Amino acid sequence: MGSEVLEQFSREFFGLRRSDPVFSTGGEPELKRRVYLDTTATALMPRVVWRGLERYLEAACANSHTHAHRAGRDTTVAIEQSRDAIGRLVGYDANTDVVLFTSNGATGSVNFLARALFPPELRSVVKRFADAPPAPFLDTFKKALGAEGARAVDELLARPLVVTTRMEHHSNLLPWIEAVGRRNLRVVGVKPDGTLDFDHYRQILKEEGERVRLVAVAGVSNVTGIVNPVHEMAKLAHAAGAEILVDGAQWVPHGRVNMHPADRDARIDYLVMSGHKMYAPGSRGALVGCLETLADRRCVSDVGGGMVEFVSIEEYRIKDDVPSREEAGTPNIPGSIAMGLVAEALLQIGMDKLAEHEHELTRQLVSQLKELPGITVAGSTDLARVPRAGVVSFSVAGVHHGLVAAYLNDFHNIAVRNGCFCAQPYIQTLLGFDAARTEQCAEEHAIGDKRNVPGMVRASLGVYSTEEDIGALIDALRELLAKRDQVIDLYSVDADGTWSRKDGAESPQTFSVSQVVAEWMKSSN
Numbered sequence: 241m242g243s244e245v246l247e248q249f250s251r252e253f254f255g256l257r258r259s260d261p262v263f264s265t266g267g268e269p270e271l272k273r274r275v276y277l278d279t280t281a282t283a284l285m286p287r288v289v290w291r292g293l294e295r296y297l298e299a300a301c302a303n304s305h306t307h308a309h310r311a312g313r314d315t316t317v318a319i320e321q322s323r324d325a326i327g328r329l330v331g332y333d334a335n336t337d338v339v340l341f342t343s344n345g346a347t348g349s350v351n352f353l354a355r356a357l358f359p360p361e362l363r364s365v366v367k368r369f370a371d372a373p374p375a376p377f378l379d380t381f382k383k384a385l386g387a388e389g390a391r392a393v394d395e396l397l398a399r400p401l402v403v404t405t406r407m408e409h410h411s412n413l414l415p416w417i418e419a420v421g422r423r424n425l426r427v428v429g430v431k432p433d434g435t436l437d438f439d440h441y442r443q444i445l446k447e448e449g450e451r452v453r454l455v456a457v458a459g460v461s462n463v464t465g466i467v468n469p470v471h472e473m474a475k476l477a478h479a480a481g482a483e484i485l486v487d488g489a490q491w492v493p494h495g496r497v498n499m500h501p502a503d504r505d506a507r508i509d510y511l512v513m514s515g516h517k518m519y520a521p522g523s524r525g526a527l528v529g530c531l532e533t534l535a536d537r538r539c540v541s542d543v544g545g546g547m548v549e550f551v552s553i554e555e556y557r558i559k560d561d562v563p564s565r566e567e568a569g570t571p572n573i574p575g576s577i578a579m580g581l582v583a584e585a586l587l588q589i590g591m592d593k594l595a596e597h598e599h600e601l602t603r604q605l606v607s608q609l610k611e612l613p614g615i616t617v618a619g620s621t622d623l624a625r626v627p628r629a630g631v632v633s634f635s636v637a638g639v640h641h642g643l644v645a646a647y648l649n650d651f652h653n654i655a656v657r658n659g660c661f662c663a664q665p666y667i668q669t670l671l672g673f674d675a676a677r678t679e680q681c682a683e684e685h686a687i688g689d690k691r692n693v694p695g696m697v698r699a700s701l702g703v704y705s706t707e708e709d710i711g712a713l714i715d716a717l718r719e720l721l722a723k724r725d726q727v728i729d730l731y732s733v734d735a736d737g738t739w740s741r742k743d744g745a746e747s748p749q750t751f752s753v754s755q756v757v758a759e760w761m762k763s764s765n
């Protein structure tokens with residue numbers, strides 16, 4: 241049954257069966273089928289989710305957290321069902337883990353966890369006094385905080401370190417630099433084949449031991465699609481007394497995730513994900529993680545309605561239960577329910593089935609790209625040794641990545657992404673930059689000159705991707721390689737790094753807010 245459900249699900253996505261006008265190198269515009277290869281940035285949306293949202297809006301659209309009327313009750317239940325579906329999708333333990341919704345995708349979730357583990361009001365202490373000789377000021381500060389605050393400071397100073405990797409998306413790097421400062425961050429290197437340097441990881445843990453509070457690592461790279469051995473990493477982290485966060489933004493939608501495998505030491509303590517990367521509209525994020533630790537913190541990023549018991553002008557009492565306490569205000573209800581609907585659908589399909597489909601397409605994409613002369617695929621292409629989820633970044637000899645992306649869009653209606661994909665340190669390594677080249681980049685950025693900005697082209701797959709999509713990309717690249725000089729001659733680049741046609745021709749706009757309303761006005765008259 242899994243395969244039929246998978247097939248039906250993957251066929252029923254918005255925006256799959258459309259054609260748009262494109263330029264042709266022969267002169268006249270023509271219609272070409274849309275090929276979407278930018279799923280890593282945001283996935284297309286399945287119709288089942290839209291149907292679910294329509295049903296919800298029709299039957300129960302209301303604010304949550306009330307039992308006074310049916311719609312409010314149903315909304316509250318739908319949000320809780322969604323939490324549970326998301327948790328089940330990643331193998332949570334409903335007794336020990338909590339599912340928290342956050343705003344702004346995985347970024348919001350990582351930042352939330354960073355605030356929970358390293359409270360903003362104590363961060364300056366970690367940054368200044370970890371590794372520093374005892375200072376009289378610190379004692380005074382601790383006394384002022386009282387017994388509980390002093391304990392928190394001692395705990396932070398005993399384990400001030402975060403270990404992350406050079407492979408991370410900026411969203412799993414910058415929150416940790418902000419939280420503990422560069423001095424307390426250890427960064428696992430990557431090897432020339434794009435994989436994590438596991439020996440370096442071991443060495444860091446051996447050297448730092450119990451001073452490590454958290455290991456923060458991507459389950460799947462958003463640049464190379466390389467799947468990291470996170471359970472192995474978890475075992476080593478736990479042996480050192482640390483916890484582990486896995487950034488599941490690219491892992492959860494493309495593979496089976498089990499936060500609690502049979503070997504308890506291999507468990508994942510915290511997992512973050514992005515709704516819009518797992519086929520749910522909007523930018524809801526979710527953090528699934530150890531309830532005990534989160535219950536112990538008061539990580540109140542926002543205060544207001546919904547998270548308090550009693551309020552007077554003099555005092556207010558914050559609720560004990562973690563989701564309510566941490567989700568002040570009216571939640572993004574459609575976004576949360578959409579994530580729940582997708583999670584439930586993915587559970588029905590079975591993530592192993594879905595991953596199998598994507599692995600086969602990834603194999604085809606990598607092997608066909610490799611065969612094109614002048615194309616260099618980033619990272620190892622030995623998929624048996626280094627498994628990848630459906631993400632492949634590459635360079636085209638003699639053609640800037642920005643121009644490749646513009647050409648694929650303008651002439652072939654193929655959407656790919658180009659640049660550094662919010663993973664600049666990893667891209668710098670993959671491109672073999674030395675310190676001088678990295679410095680040169682920083683200088684070019686500083687003076688606002690992005691014409692020469694380094695980067696790659698990224699093609700990424702989703703459940704709806706097909707062999708025809710890959711074929712279209714390969715044919716288009718073949719054409720680009722054959723007409724390289726002619727294509728280069730058609731385009732120019734601005735200081736902000738935008739590539740556009742010299743003759744000013746642009747692909748037509750296909751959606752406009754005002755046009756939708758104008759058409760509705762016309763039809764209702």
Ligand SMILES: Cc1ncc(COP(=O)(O)O)c(C=O)c1O
Pocket residue numbers: 280281344345346347348409411412458460461462487489490514523
């Ligand atoms: C691996 C990874 N982590 C985190 C993020 C951030 O996700 P969001 O933009 O949804 O917050 C991304 C986005 O591309 C990603 O690929």
